[in-house]
Amino acid sequence: MTLQIDKDIILWITSLEGRSAILDRIMIIMANDYFVPVSIALILMAIWFLGRNAAERDNYQRAVACAAISIGSACGLLLACNHIYRHPHPFEDMPQLLDTVNHIFYPIVDPGFPSNTSAITFAAATAIWQRTRKLGVLVFIPAILMPLAKLYAAVYYPSDILAGALLGILTAYFIYKIVMPVLGKPIDLAFSIFRKLCLA
């Protein structure tokens, strides 16, 4: 079942496609399967080494560990959600949008609800943001842009994106508040090994 408001929003957004070559180009880059995921992963890698002193490094590195666990958990939850509920992509409901999809991205076959893109990027960004606001914002920028580009490409409905973002945010929140403290000892042990290897 697709909400009418979802369809109205997607039709309005896709009406912007083709009006500005620069905007289209930016969306092509942002919607790409590789650009944002690799950028976020490289930012996480940089954050690991970015602390000014031992305390800041420990905080940043725990944020990266939290992000990694959150991304993995969000992927697992996505699979579970996809088995429970499925609904079509906008270009399946409205075949007239296929030109837009092919111009910006390509017609994906993965389930649309919740959007895996927003779940994973938001999980990473929220995990970092909980420990360091400045760097969290840095991750949130690509995390927001990629789902927006997918919306522009008519690959997902707004509700898919919102549900994915909510799933990512909640996963990262619970990982930070519950899982990380529960896994305190194994994580401390992992960090002491990394420290011994001069990598943390």
Added chain:
Amino acid sequence: MSTLQHWEYYLFVFIAAVGVLQLVATYRQLKGLAFFQSKILSYIFSILAIGGSFGWFFGWADRIDTVMRRAALEGTQQFVYFNTAAFLALVFTLILSSLLYPFRSKAKCHQKANPQGLGALEEISYFEALKLSFKPKGRPNDTAD
């Protein structure tokens, strides 16, 4: 119909990760992780590595408008390839920076407080830091002179 080759993704991530590591090493003054003594040279190298790898991967032969318009690497594959390439980039950086360290550090090591972990790389090379880290406690510090 050409597709995105796996080795192209590997190479892209590897070079970009080496660039990121050099950028952070220079910014945070982790001398034991840097390839160059000169900050300017190091920044130029980082920007070229990151910009070059992104430019090549996305811009070469209009790949973003051709082969990237269809599914190539699945999420799991991307995850495995990224981690492998990033790990190799880290190993490459640690080895090369340690091998280059004696040539570019004019002064001898002036270790102040025997820092541990990653902090040690602010003053000594990775190999030296590793050696100190695994040295039995209680033995005098013989790397300071």
